[in-house]
Amino acid sequence: MKIVWSKIFGTWAPVMATVLILTLWAGLPASSAEEDTTYHSLKLFVDVLEELEKNYVDGVDAEDLIHNSIKGMVENLDPHSSFMPPEAFDDLQDDTKGEFSGIGIVITTKDGILTVVSPIEGTPAYRAGITAGDIIIKIDGDSTKGMALWEAVNKMRGPRFEEVLITIIRDREPAPLEFNIKRDMIPMTSVRSVVLKPGYGYLRITNFRMNTVDEVEDQLIQLESDPEGLKGLIIDLRDNPGGLLDQAIKISDLFLDQGIIVSIKGRQEKNTQVYNAYPGDRDRKYPIVVLINGGSASASEIVAGALQDHSRALLLGTPSFGKGSVQTVRPLKDGFGLKYTIARYYTPSGRSIQAKGIEPDIRAVHEILEKKKEKPSVFDRMIKEKDLKNSLEPENTQDSEKEAKKEDRLLDTGQLGRDSQIKRALDILVSYGVFSRLNGN
Structure with missing residues (x-):
């Protein structure tokens, strides 16, 4: 017995x-x-x-069958909920703190297909030419069909300077493209800035990590110390996939003195909260233009939505990604983890941007022209939240390390000068200054 x-x-x-x-x-x-x-x-x-x-x-193995059942149960709720084995749960911690070696892309799945949301600026993938909307069909020769996100991430991460072979399908390319990408340490500095011309600054935020607000403050202090003062600021959130909620709130608060920044509403009362702005130590009344596109997601949309609703900034670009949901992570026994959606978030005016995205005040001209002259393609050039399997339905809103090295901070002003959206944003800020003087303000 x-x-x-x-x-x-x-x-x-x-x-x-x-x-x-x-x-x-x-x-x-x-x-x-x-x-x-x-x-x-x-x-x-x-x-x-x-x-x-x-x-x-x-x-x-009965245990494997049960784990796979749990995985399927959770992942069929929405694209951002997942049951994570210990190795995937550990990787999640690396994404917001500590360095790791990889190629530097943000990925998601669309209809079971591994798709690039955006490359992280300054990383090996960015330098190799990986772009938003690329479909990854193989990693080191292994098919990605049916591959879990955490598995794909693990395969692309690895020892520094070792190569990984990525095979992609790209819109309007007749054959798959192969990229041999050498892994490197993914830079944790998420903010860079430059003076475009006397009095006008450019601030690039690539993601929202643990100390991003500290980096933003450091950069702003440098820009504001310009002899001309700061007459206008461009905040570039294009291809910024988001990150930590608290960082988005704190960065928004740098430019707002009062009012709601964002509210989150869940089924449970404990998951419902309103975050407000408070007066700061510095007077930042200069005009702002925020650049967004289809790769601007999550925390980026919180910042853009807050500044837009408070008429604190003009938004220029194309509609954002449309991720208007909030996730929590719960550690489980034996090193497993559960990430699941607990709430939707709303801009100060009460807009839910889930699966809709934030509409810019001014659309980028090049996008309008391209839509007129090009036929619809097989693959969307920019994946949106609404395209993801089991994405939450949109709501009817009526119903409801701190010090960075100097070379890391500075940007190639020549390259920025060739960016049509940055040029247009600068023209808007300069024009605003001219009209303000004409009106005696």
């Missing part, structure tokens, strides 16, 4: 645990039709598990 019980509580432990839950539940009176339905569904799960254990052509 000891051998039998050892086998039952060893190999069959996950199944026994589920059966025990069902047995205990069955002994309780059903309080609703919903509980009764849940009981029968769990019973069906156990029946399928037992059938596969007995009769599947090859031997199966």
Whole structure:
């Protein structure tokens, strides 16, 4: 008997645990039709598990089957919820703190296809020419079909200076493209700035990490110390995939003295909160133009939406990604983790941008011209939140390290001068200054 019980509580432990839950539940009176339905569904799960254990052509591991079931259950909720094994959970911590070696891209899945949201500026992938909308079909020769996001991330990360082969399909390219990319340390400095011309500054934020607000403040102080003072500022959030909520709130607060920055509303009261702006130590009343595009997501949209709704900045570019949901991460036993959506967020005026994105005040001219002269392509050039499988439906809003090296901070002003959107933003700021003087302000 000891051998039998050892086998039952060893190999069959996950199944026994589920059966025990069902047995205990069955002994309780059903309080609703919903509980009764849940009981029968769990019973069906156990029946399928037992059938596969007995009769599947090859031997199966019950624990693996249960883990895969949990994975499927969570990932079918929405594109941003996931059940993470220990190695994936560890990688999640690296994304917002500490350095790691990789190629530097933000990826998602669209209809089960691994797709680039945006390359991170200054990384190997960015320098190699990987662009937003590229579809990754192979990593080191292995097909990405059905590959989990964390698996793809693990395959692209690795020892510094070692190469990884990425095969992609790109819109309007007749054949797959291959990129041999040498891994490197992904830069944690997320902010850079430059004076475009006396009195006019340019601030580039590539993502929102743990100390991004400190970096932004440092850069602003440098720009504001210009002998001409700061007459206007361009904040570039293009291809910024987002990051930490608290950093987006603090950065918005640098330019706002009062009012709502963002509110989040969930099914549970504890997941509903309003974040407000407060007067700061510095007077930052200069005009601002914020640049956004389809790669501006999440925390980027919070900053852009807050400054737009408070008439604190003019938005120039193309509609943003449209990720208007908030996730939390819960550690589980044995090193597993659960990331799931707890709320939607709303701009100060009450707009939910989920699957809609933020509309710029002025659309980039080149996008309008391209749409007129080009036929629709097989793949969207820029993936949006609404394109992702099981993305949350849009709502009707009526119803409801701190010190960076100097060479890292400075940008190539020649390259910026060839950027049509930056040039247009600068023209807007200069024109605003001229008209202000004409009006005696």
